[in-house]
Amino acid sequence: MSPLVASLNLYDIANVKGVAADLSHCNTPAQVSAFTGFAELPDSLKNVDLIIIPAGVPRKPGMTRDDLFKINAGIVRTLVEAAAEHAPNAWINIISNPVNSTVPIAAEVLKQKGVYNPRKLFGVTTLDVVRANTFVAQKKNLRLIDVDVPVLGGHAGITILPLLSKTRPAVEFSPEEIEELTVRIQNGGTEVVEAKAGAGSATLSMAYAAARFAESCIRALDGDESVYECSFVQSEVTELPFFASRVKLCKEGVEAFINADLNGLTDYEQTALEALKPELKASIEKGINFVKQSLPVAA
Numbered sequence: 001m002s003p004l005v006a007s008l009n010l011y012d013i014a015n016v017k018g019v020a021a022d023l024s025h026c027n028t029p030a031q032v033s034a035f036t037g038f039a040e041l042p043d044s045l046k047n048v049d050l051i052i053i054p055a056g057v058p059r060k061p062g063m064t065r066d067d068l069f070k071i072n073a074g075i076v077r078t079l080v081e082a083a084a085e086h087a088p089n090a091w092i093n094i095i096s097n098p099v100n101s102t103v104p105i106a107a108e109v110l111k112q113k114g115v116y117n118p119r120k121l122f123g124v125t126t127l128d129v130v131r132a133n134t135f136v137a138q139k140k141n142l143r144l145i146d147v148d149v150p151v152l153g154g155h156a157g158i159t160i161l162p163l164l165s166k167t168r169p170a171v172e173f174s175p176e177e178i179e180e181l182t183v184r185i186q187n188g189g190t191e192v193v194e195a196k197a198g199a200g201s202a203t204l205s206m207a208y209a210a211a212r213f214a215e216s217c218i219r220a221l222d223g224d225e226s227v228y229e230c231s232f233v234q235s236e237v238t239e240l241p242f243f244a245s246r247v248k249l250c251k252e253g254v255e256a257f258i259n260a261d262l263n264g265l266t267d268y269e270q271t272a273l274e275a276l277k278p279e280l281k282a283s284i285e286k287g288i289n290f291v292k293q294s295l296p297v298a299a
């Protein structure tokens with residue numbers, strides 16, 4: 001199989017090139033194409049295997065990701081409707097914020113279209129893992145390539161739950177370091193939004209994260225049986241219907257949840273997990289209700 005990757009409105013030309021370049025070392029002849037809208041998808045690409053959706057407005061200083069809902073909810077709904085029609089079997093990677101709501105929106109749209117496969121719908125939270133690995137490596141003078149920190153929950157503020165106690169290789173952190181690192185990881189996106197002072201949010205680091213996640217999807221599609229990533233997916237690891245956790249990927253999408261990550265949490269992590277649930281639940285419900293309460297799009 002030769003997985004094809006269709007990407008809708010990737011951030012900008014530089015990022016399209018960044019994703020394409022990063023994917024070029026895959027063993028599979030992956031192709032990356034950018035379209036100005038999925039309706040324009042050429043016939044020859046109708047059966048793409050992977051669709052990446054980063055379309056939508058970014059934050060400005062002072063905004064939360066949820067402030068983007070008003071505009072981005074409709075954009076994601078429209079693109080997923082088109083994806084359902086043109087490539088109903090494709091895996092979908094949702095980057096557009098607020099991910100905590102846009103993934104449930106996508107799921108509802110796919111359900112309405114009768115093509116929902118929860119194993120193939122992913123919210124891209126890879127940037128949280130990239131940040132966690134980077135900050136821990138810097139703090140502990142480790143080689144970045146050696147560090148792996150699972151980040152669970154969702155993709156906004158306190159819903160981002162880095163499990164520092166599960167860092168590989170095993171690392172000791174003081175309570176002060178845990179607090180400092182957790183807050184820095186949770187606020188990484190906001191830090192960039194403020195530094196860019198109105199010129200957008202994280203762009204190149206997101207392109208890197210999108211490329212990493214897309215490459216993992218392609219490897220799994222191609223039969224690699226050792227692919228693990230954190231992602232915001234339909235989930236049963238907590239009582240919430242969607243939750244980011246480490247998942248094992250296979251040709252058919254999510255193969256298994258790595259539930260073990262939630263065993264033996266520290267008191268700090270357990271408290272943070274309980275604290276994030278009401279916000280994440282509300283964001284999920286907001287997305288679901290947006291689709292359920294919308295008038296059907298005229299045929």
Ligand SMILES: NC(=O)C1=CN([C@@H]2O[C@H](COP(=O)(O)OP(=O)(O)OC[C@H]3O[C@@H](n4cnc5c(N)ncnc54)[C@H](O)[C@@H]3O)[C@@H](O)[C@H]2O)C=CC1
Pocket residue numbers: 009010011012036037054055056057058059068072075094095096097098099124125126127128155200201202203206
């Ligand atoms: N999941 C994550 O970790 C991250 C998510 N993001 C999110 O990605 C989204 C895009 O951010 P940037 O690339 O920085 O913004 P940008 O403004 O640079 O690019 C947005 C793209 O969306 C397209 N677009 C706008 N309205 C559209 C519509 N109605 N239909 C189709 N395409 C449309 C634009 O043409 C443009 O190509 C934002 O929602 C941002 O919050 C950004 C960084 C990290």
Ligand SMILES: O=C([O-])CC(=O)C(=O)O
Pocket residue numbers: 058059065097127188189190192193201202
């Ligand atoms: O913070 C934002 O608005 C963009 C984003 O999701 C991130 O950088 O993690």
